[in-house]
Amino acid sequence: MSFFAFLSLWFSGCATVKTNGEKEYLLGNTVFKGNKVIKNEDMEALIPTKPNRRFLALPFYPYLWLYRVGSSGYNREHYRRRLSDLTLEYQSKSADTSLTVRQQNKLRKKYAKRIEKARLGVEEGNWWMRVPGEPPVYHSKAEAEKNLEKIKGNLFNKGFFDAQVSYKSDTSFQRVKNTYYITEGRPTIIRDVVTLSRNPEIDSLLNQGRGAVSRLRRGDRYDQAVFEEERIRIETLLKNNGFFAFTRQNISFLINDTIRLETDSIRKTIDIRTFVANTPPQGGQKKFRISGMTVEVQPSSGLPAELDVRDTISYNGITYIHSDKKYSPRILNSMIRLRPDSIYSQLDERYTQRQLSLTDQFQFVNLSFDSTATRLAGRINAIPLNKYELATDLGLNVIQSQAPGPFATLSYKIRNVFNGLENFEINLRGGIEAVSGYGGRNLLYRSTELGLNSSLTFPQLLVPIGAIRHRYGYLNPKTQVNVGYNYVDRPEYVRTSIKSAAIYSLQPNNNVFYSLSLIDLSILNTQKINPEFQQLLDSLALQGNNLRNSFLRSFVSAFNFTFVYNTNPIFGAPENAKYLRASLESGGTSLNFFPGQMNFINKVVNPGSERDTLQFFKFIRWNIDFRKYWRINNTSSFVARVNTGGVHSYGGNRKGISSVPPYEKYFFAGGSNSVRAWLPRRLGPGSTRPRYTSNNLSIESPGEFLLEGNLELRGHLADFFGKINYALFLDAGNVWNLSGPDLGSGTFKIDRFYKQFAVGTGFGLRYDFGFVVLRFDFGAKVYDPYLQRFVLDELKLNKLFNNRQANFLNLNIGVGYPF
Incomplete structure (x- = not known):
């Protein structure tokens, strides 16, 4: 017990200080009581000052302790003298007129780091105080009272106009805990909402169809934040229908308090009138059309002026200006939704910018407009990425029940290979792992894996029908052709595989993704099998385990379709979101229509050999993975997941066709992404x-x-x-x-x-x-x-x-x- 008491004192340090003869206590937790509708986390966000962080919710304050360790030997005057000396020293040396520009830059960089370090020492303390440490946070009565007013204001903004708030401070363990007592009272309810505009077109948009779906709804509690959401909704709606110059500042609200109505004996109600562009804005009521579009790809950085020769091309009413790099106007044209003489739409603008950015060709894409009367001249400026890119990656494979092993990846990318925004990439990967052997020995063996993969990605759907090819340019279409070779050397076997695939994909937005592979071919070949391992495979076959089929020389052909729906944010904590991944794969389907291809493939892969024939597969495989995320608060969430799938093999009564699916197509349970109590x-x-x-x-x-x-x-x-x-x-x-x-x-x-x-x-x-x-x-x-x-x-x-x-x-x- 004394040991933990010592640790508590050691980590927390002195909890009080004296200022002007009065004690100052460290700030403790903030507690809210009485609130029933407004969540604690919403009010916690109003409190700017947080107490010193603890470790694992225990009364240990390691960051505060580290700060005090650093402050015990801290001398501010030392850093001030250091800062003054460095500044004078730099001024003296930089005054030397004999220094070249390069020497001046080198001198400036050298002293900039030293001066900045000294400045931080003066303002924030030494390294222990700045980096791992955390300064003490003291309780302030004045700040607690300010927070009380913030809470009252927040309750008012949330519709509790008569809310009452008080607070009490309690001191325990040399820390002050603030408890805020809240009485929300009756909420104010929206009784009626009317949206009005003197512009007939705007009025029609706002009161018909989807435009009439307001964020302000009858029967909802008054919430000031929803008014801003309604402003954003109206602004987006109008900007997507040609009102380029319209801004949310053109929207005003009139709120009528109806509390005195005889029918309002139980709850408070209000009527809301939304006025849109009823004052003469600068072009806010004008509907704009696109007069023309210009796309300019800037020259590569460092290109000499004499080599900067611009080439101007007009294609389908859009002007393209290129410098040293050429990009297909036909491909770019399919990605641009803002067309000459079309009505301006903010959604089309964002789709265009998104699609150009997703090509992996440009490091920056900017859209701007020049307006005259009711016409817009659009301009797209793009800065290209480097044509050639070399990247390396080093790391450790962490696989359960195996020792970590190093891996290295080398990739080389060429952009805009054929001037049609294509990307060619080749990857070389090598890794070594320590794996458990199959032979029954409780030992670890080295496993070596080498892989060489190449891919060519086109920013369009490569299909015979041109109309389809260009129709979906704004949906991030891609056609990827892959060819790969993989080599695995384990104590049990040496195995190689060659794989090729052609994959079509569409991504209409950040939440939806489609992928279709019409060609997916693999040739699997086991070059060597350890005799002990072969005996194990044979014994497993007698028990119904088809593992040995995975090591026969095989040819696998398939097509597959994948759909992904994901509403989780890319960055930040998960919200209330859903994830669905559904896939369907059909293997050996072409054998149903062209059975003679088996002989043809055998002759191509094994010319002159009738003994070492390939094994073929015919199967159907499906898989559905669904996840639901519930956000509890800023730091907690609950996740539920269902994962199911099946595989069915058919056609095994025919010579050369396996009666079971490829081993890689089976399903397995247990492990870190499955039932985690099993290996x-x-x-x-x-x-x-x-x-x-x-x-x-x-x-x-x-x-x-x-x-x-x-x-x-x-x-x-x-x-x-x-x-x-x-x-x-x-x-x-x-x-x-x-x-x-x-x-x-x-x-x-x-x-x-x-x-x-x-x-x-x-x-x-x-x-x-x-x-x-x-x-x-x-x-x-x-x-x-x-x-x-x-x-x-x-x-x-x-x-x-x-x-x-x-x-x-x-x-x-x-x-x-x-x-």
């Missing part, structure tokens, strides 16, 4: 007995049908050189077989599958550095489908991480969130 890909199928080698990790458990769900509560623990977040989760799921040999308890049956769900629970720690999130999830089994019983009580505290126990804490290490 990766080791759960199931159904309630079958797990297959173990002596190291308990070797044999995977594939299935043809997957159904799993996850619930996760996420919150914030502390800040310590980054954000330390926590998670509490509950996982359930399994895989089953649908065809093949009768595996009994591993086969999906409608009357028993719900009894075969594996259930796991646990907690996680996530260290968020801002640019990367390190994840550590600890999962324990709750219900084991093989044992068919509750097993959480079999978790032994003295053997938490012993994976030979019936239950243990399974550590999942990952980067980023699981879903």
Whole structure:
């Protein structure tokens, strides 16, 4: 007990100081009581001063302690003298007229860093005080009273016109806690809303169709923030219908208090009149058309003036000006929605800018307009990126149950290859990992992987019909052609694969993405298999595990379609959002129409060989992944996920066609993105007995049908050189077989599958550095489908991480969130 008391004093330091003979206490927490409608987090945002940060909600203040460690040896006069001496020294040396411009610049940079460091020392203290430390935050009665007025004002703005607020300060443990007592009272309700404009066109837009859907609604509580939302809505609506010069300042509101009406005995009500452009604005009531568009691509930086020769081309009414780099006017034309003689639309302007930015050709795209009367002359200025780009990436692979291994990636990109905004990229990747062997030995072996991939991306849909090709230019269309080679050398086998694909994609907005691959071909070849590993594959085949089919020489052809809908913000904390990913893949479909291609492909791949023929596959595979995010407050959220899928193989009664799908197309359960209490890909199928080698990790458990769900509560623990977040989760799921040999308890049956769900629970720690999130999830089994019983009580505290126990804490290490 004395040890923790010592730590508390050590971390918190002195909690009070004397100013003018009076004690000043450190600021404690702020508490709100009595509010029923307005959330605490909304009022917390009004309090600018926050107390010193604690560690893991304990009475430890490490940042304050570090500040006081630094301040104990801090001498402000030393930094002031240092700043003065450096300034005089620089002024003396820079006055030397014999210095060249280059020497002057070098001298300025040298002293700028030193002077800035000394200035920070004067204003903010030494390194310990500035960087890891946090200055003490003291309670202020004057600020507490200001915060009270802010809270009252916020309640008024939220419709509680008669709200009452008081506060009380309590001192405990040398800190002051402020408690604000709130009585909201009756809210003010909107009784009627009318929108008016003297401009007939504007009035028609605002009172018909979608334009009449106001943010101010009858029956809603008065909220001043909604008035600004309504201003933005009206401004956006009018700007999208030609009113280029209209601004939200042209909108005013008249609020009539109806509290004295006899019908208003229970609640307060108001009537709102919205007046739009009723004063003569500068062009705010004019409808603008595009008189012309000019697109100018600026020359490369550093291009000599004598080489800056401009080339002007007119295409479909748009003028294109190029310098040293040429870009296809036809391709650019498909991305520009602002057309000559069309009505101006802010939405078209943003679509145009977005599409040009997504081509990965320009580092900056700017749109500007010159207005005359009711006409707009548009101009697009674009600054190109470098044509050639070389990038490298070094890191560590972090894979569960394996030791981290280094990897390196080298990529080379060429932009605007054929002057049609195409991108060519080639990637070379190499990695080494320490992996567990399949041979039953409890040892780690080196695994080497090398990959060479190239891709050519076109900013359009390469289809025979030209009208379709150019119609979707503003939807971020892409056609990507990929060719890749992969080499894997493990103790069990040496394997190579060659893959090629042609992928079409559309992205109408930031929330929706479509992808269609009509050509997806792979040739898989196992060059060497360890004899011990071959024996294991043969024994697994007798048990119904088709792992050995993955190592036969194979040809896989497929087409697939993917749809993604994601409303999560790209940056910042997740809001109330949804994520849906649905995919459908058909393998070997062309064999149904052109069965003779099997002989042709065999002759091409194996010329002159009739013995070493390829194995072909025909299958249908689907997968649906749905997630729902609920925001609880600024630091907490709740996530629910359902992931399901199935694969069905057909045509296996014909020679050369496998009766099972490729091994890579099976589904697996368990691991850091699945049921986290089980090892990766080791759960199931159904309630079958797990297959173990002596190291308990070797044999995977594939299935043809997957159904799993996850619930996760996420919150914030502390800040310590980054954000330390926590998670509490509950996982359930399994895989089953649908065809093949009768595996009994591993086969999906409608009357028993719900009894075969594996259930796991646990907690996680996530260290968020801002640019990367390190994840550590600890999962324990709750219900084991093989044992068919509750097993959480079999978790032994003295053997938490012993994976030979019936239950243990399974550590999942990952980067980023699981879903």
